[in-house]
Amino acid sequence: MSLVSITVCGVLILMFISLIKEWYSPELTVFLALSILILSGILPLNEAFEGFANPAVHTIALLMVIAYAAQKSGVVPIVLTKLLGNNKRISIVLLKIMLPVSFLSAFMNNTPIVAMLTPIVQKWGIQHKISPSKLLIPLSYAAIIGGTVTLIGTSTNLLVHGLLQQAGHSGFSMFQFTIIGIPLFLICLIYMMVFGHKQLPNNKNLIETYHATNKEFTIEVKVTPESTWIGKTIKKVNLRALHDVFLIQIIRDHNTITPVPHYEVIQANDTLIFSGNIESIMNLQQIKGLILTTPTEDLTIANKHNDNNLIEVVISHSSPLVNQKIKDTNFRAQYNSVIVAVRKKSQQISSGIGNIVIKPGDSLLLLTGKDFMKSWSNSRHFYLVSDINTPDISRPKKAKIIIPTLIGVILLASLQLLPILHASLIGIIVLIVTKSITASEMKKSIDWGILILIASAIGIAKAVETAKIPMIITNLLDFEKSVNLILLCFLIYFFTLILTEMISNIAAAALMFPIVFSIATQFGYNPELFSMIIAIAASCSFITPIGYQTNLLVYGPGGYKFTDFFKVGLPLSILCMCITVFLSVYIWG
Numbered sequence: 001m002s003l004v005s006i007t008v009c010g011v012l013i014l015m016f017i018s019l020i021k022e023w024y025s026p027e028l029t030v031f032l033a034l035s036i037l038i039l040s041g042i043l044p045l046n047e048a049f050e051g052f053a054n055p056a057v058h059t060i061a062l063l064m065v066i067a068y069a070a071q072k073s074g075v076v077p078i079v080l081t082k083l084l085g086n087n088k089r090i091s092i093v094l095l096k097i098m099l100p101v102s103f104l105s106a107f108m109n110n111t112p113i114v115a116m117l118t119p120i121v122q123k124w125g126i127q128h129k130i131s132p133s134k135l136l137i138p139l140s141y142a143a144i145i146g147g148t149v150t151l152i153g154t155s156t157n158l159l160v161h162g163l164l165q166q167a168g169h170s171g172f173s174m175f176q177f178t179i180i181g182i183p184l185f186l187i188c189l190i191y192m193m194v195f196g197h198k199q200l201p202n203n204k205n206l207i208e209t210y211h212a213t214n215k216e217f218t219i220e221v222k223v224t225p226e227s228t229w230i231g232k233t234i235k236k237v238n239l240r241a242l243h244d245v246f247l248i249q250i251i252r253d254h255n256t257i258t259p260v261p262h263y264e265v266i267q268a269n270d271t272l273i274f275s276g277n278i279e280s281i282m283n284l285q286q287i288k289g290l291i292l293t294t295p296t297e298d299l300t301i302a303n304k305h306n307d308n309n310l311i312e313v314v315i316s317h318s319s320p321l322v323n324q325k326i327k328d329t330n331f332r333a334q335y336n337s338v339i340v341a342v343r344k345k346s347q348q349i350s351s352g353i354g355n356i357v358i359k360p361g362d363s364l365l366l367l368t369g370k371d372f373m374k375s376w377s378n379s380r381h382f383y384l385v386s387d388i389n390t391p392d393i394s395r396p397k398k399a400k401i402i403i404p405t406l407i408g409v410i411l412l413a414s415l416q417l418l419p420i421l422h423a424s425l426i427g428i429i430v431l432i433v434t435k436s437i438t439a440s441e442m443k444k445s446i447d448w449g450i451l452i453l454i455a456s457a458i459g460i461a462k463a464v465e466t467a468k469i470p471m472i473i474t475n476l477l478d479f480e481k482s483v484n485l486i487l488l489c490f491l492i493y494f495f496t497l498i499l500t501e502m503i504s505n506i507a508a509a510a511l512m513f514p515i516v517f518s519i520a521t522q523f524g525y526n527p528e529l530f531s532m533i534i535a536i537a538a539s540c541s542f543i544t545p546i547g548y549q550t551n552l553l554v555y556g557p558g559g560y561k562f563t564d565f566f567k568v569g570l571p572l573s574i575l576c577m578c579i580t581v582f583l584s585v586y587i588w589g
Helices: 003-021 026-039 055-072 075-084 090-105 110-127 136-146 155-166 178-194 206-216 278-286 304-309 331-335 372-376 396-414 420-433 439-445 448-466 469-477 485-502 505-523 527-539 549-555 562-588
Strands: 218-223 245-252 255-257 271-276 290-293 310-315 337-344 347-349 363-368 382-384
Touching: 003 026, 003 448, 003 469, 003 485, 026 448, 026 505, 055 075, 055 110, 055 155, 055 396, 055 420, 055 439, 055 448, 075 090, 075 110, 090 110, 090 136, 090 178, 110 136, 110 382, 110 549, 136 178, 136 549, 136 562, 155 448, 155 505, 155 527, 178 527, 178 562, 245 337, 310 549, 331 337, 331 372, 363 372, 372 382, 396 420, 448 469, 448 505, 469 505, 485 505, 485 527, 485 562, 505 527, 527 562
Parallel strands: none
Antiparallel strands: 218 271, 218 290, 245 255, 245 271, 310 363, 310 382, 337 347, 337 363
8 A cells, every 4th residue: 555545544534533523514624634635745736626616516506596595485384384284193294294395305405495394394293282303303304315316406416426527427317316216205205104203202392391391490580679789780790600590681671681781781670580500590599689589471471472582493513603612602792692491412401501512413492682583594503493484585576586497497407408507507697687586695595514515525535536545445355246236236335324324425425436436447337326326325314313414403303312313214224225226236237
């Protein structure tokens, strides 16, 4: 093994460890690995940054904008709500959720679809006395499996398509994935309707749980005229330094101040609302001029309609809050909100909040200011999953432009009248000219972290090829033409799936591609066969909540445990593997 090969392997091992341990966000980890390979002289600049010029990356960015516009039209939630109706039979409910969601995911980015529909499904489940935890994993799985139906259904498909083209092949057409995707969807639907839903827990959602228990953790304190705090600011009385106690609201003359700024001056007869450890909160009665009172209502107390300010969010992988203690994030000032409860791995935590270390998938229950939705509704820091009516949904007349534009892009690419990149460019031009989307919305709609991850992963794949690692692997494994093709496909699917569950679907596909392409070239197999298998395997991530963005998105809101995904997802993963391998070998073998 040459020095170049050893160096690349060392960088890959470090990258794997960082991705698994979550030392940095996935896109930053892969970009750092690419940077090391550039600085070491292994990758020339023009080859290292080929990924950033790859048409697949540009196509994904354009489709993100179009999908965002479709999301803002407000049509999808309305349609799903009408479809759900009042039927409470769980198998029928799952059919009504999974069928339209899979269809939409075949043509749109599935992450915003799940983010958009999670509050709709939560609300419907609560209203009809069906636990949202019975519905949210099926919602995520439907979005994942829908992405396997078309070329544009997921960024993984487009990435593999782009790598094939980069290797000198024509790549896949729009509906070549459909041959595999439709059977996968049918088996997923039948599995969840008949067996899968029985393995799901029956959890309450975070807001319900908080309202049921918040009197144990939330205390009203009345400021009497004798208090030494009167006339002093929050900062001056050093409220922020109280151990395991957090000021979340001030009620003054039937008005609510939340979040409470450090410069707010305390007045006589103010009602201070504290959250935290109950024993620590009770120590407040030792302070002269403060009287503990009994709340007569839930958290909002002064105004029942303030429930609209109670918002549930899920921390994303790309959030700058990850691996930070809450007390070190300056959360109140940055987000104009306070954290009143945290859910980690299905357990609600409402005391000692400041010392909690934030991780991807954590659910935060926020008490927000009035401008929170306007400022953070499209943030990549977290996903909004509470029952909130977003105020800036496009008017119906915009939907009359946006939806036909999306359909037009799909038709142009499907009928092969234009390459998908050109069709997407036309769609963007229509949206801009008709003012259906603004420049600021376009910036918000693009997940730059995903694009950096994909482009960097393509560069890493080039380094793997340059270092001849695929050839080394095939020699070590002693592959021969006589090796059973079906067995080889099962191995490729299995290793891709394991990588996906450990790191990410995009990184797994990018790293596996040069290896399987080398095997195909060396032994005369059809490269499209192995490419299809790694694209499907990298997408069908059902076993863990961290393998795919949509699983992470429903992890907190559903109150799931890690094992819930394993129990439901493992049998489904085995079914998908068998269908994919046998159909792919029959068609491309």
